[in-house]
Amino acid sequence: MTVKPTTGGCLCGAVAYRIDGLLDPIIGCHCGQCRRTSGHYAASAEVSENDLTIADRENALIWYRSSEKAERGFCGHCGSNLFWRQTESGRVSVGAGSLNDTHDLQMNRHIFAQFKGDYYDIPEGAEVFPTDDTEPSI
Numbered sequence: 001m002t003v004k005p006t007t008g009g010c011l012c013g014a015v016a017y018r019i020d021g022l023l024d025p026i027i028g029c030h031c032g033q034c035r036r037t038s039g040h041y042a043a044s045a046e047v048s049e050n051d052l053t054i055a056d057r058e059n060a061l062i063w064y065r066s067s068e069k070a071e072r073g074f075c076g077h078c079g080s081n082l083f084w085r086q087t088e089s090g091r092v093s094v095g096a097g098s099l100n101d102t103h104d105l106q107m108n109r110h111i112f113a114q115f116k117g118d119y120y121d122i123p124e125g126a127e128v129f130p131t132d133d134t135e136p137s138i
């Protein structure tokens with residue numbers, strides 16, 4: 001975990017953000033939705049919604065409602081995947097690839113690994129969260 005302010009943003013710069021609180025370790029999610037929206041699998045770190053300040057200078061941030069209980073935020077100009085949040089959870093997952101500095105961060109947990117693509121493996125020794133066998137719609 002890191003407590004220093006962390007910044008990040010999309011490829012074109014229209015959407016930028018700052019995190020002032022704790023950033024959880026990075027988790028890899030291999031569910032079908034994350035695979036499609038990321039183009040591979042999603043790597044993201046959860047933060048408290050209160051610690052996240054988003055600067056959306058051009059109204060570029062689009063929230064796509066991907067299920068009844070969750071939505072995914074991306075830049076409508078450049079297409080960068082930035083956020084995932086469960087409505088009313090008070091937490092937001094921030095795409096690890098959008099962080100400006102990943103110096104102190106590590107990814108050693110994976111979820112929904114049973115839905116991963118066949119063309120890659122989960123790194124040996126990684127913590128794989130037990131999940132139910134139903135393909136999630138999150």
Ligand SMILES: [Zn+2]
Pocket residue numbers: 010011012013014015060075076077078079080
């Ligand atoms: Zn952008």
Ligand SMILES: [Zn+2]
Pocket residue numbers: 029030031032033034035042112138
């Ligand atoms: Zn996922």
